[in-house]
Amino acid sequence: MSAHEHRIDRRDFLKGRIASDEGTGQAGSARFLYIASAVVTARAEDCPEVARCIAEMPGTEIHGIEGTKIIVVMESENNGDIGSRLTEMALMDRVFSANLVFEQIEPLNDHGGDR
Incomplete structure (x- = not known):
């Protein structure tokens, strides 16, 4: 196999478009679940209200x-x-501030998006 067959475009990788079949070069067919954690800082007295607003995000x-x-x-x-x-x-x-602390990418299977 040549190096070209396993090449993943950096831009596709960063945008989450990774080929599902090795060597096909067809980006975007694989599905992934992105999981991330963050720490948001605010005044202690504001944290409960800020947390309530953040929790409303999908x-x-x-x-x-x-x-x-x-x-x-x-x-x-x-x-x-x-x-x-x-x-x-x-x-x-x-x-x-809002800072990303951790990020993980999990592949999703084709059976209803189960992990």
């Missing part, structure tokens, strides 16, 4: 509040959604 859960930190977990089948949500959090009133 595919987003609050896993805890500790002092000035809100621990957030996000899931999506589109990698761009994670970045968009993180940016939305960072731009919220009373939020000082």
Whole structure:
């Protein structure tokens, strides 16, 4: 096999469009679940309200509040959604910062999206 047969386009990889069959070069046919966690910081007295607003975002859960930190977990089948949500959090009133802490990519099978 040549190196070209296993080549994955960097732009496709970063956008979550990875070929499902090795060597086909057909990007976009595989499905993945993107799981990410973030820490959002705000004043301690603002954290409960900020956390409530974040929890209203689709595919987003609050896993805890500790002092000035809100621990957030996000899931999506589109990698761009994670970045968009993180940016939305960072731009919220009373939020000082929103930082990605962890990201994992899980392949989805073709049987209803089960992991």
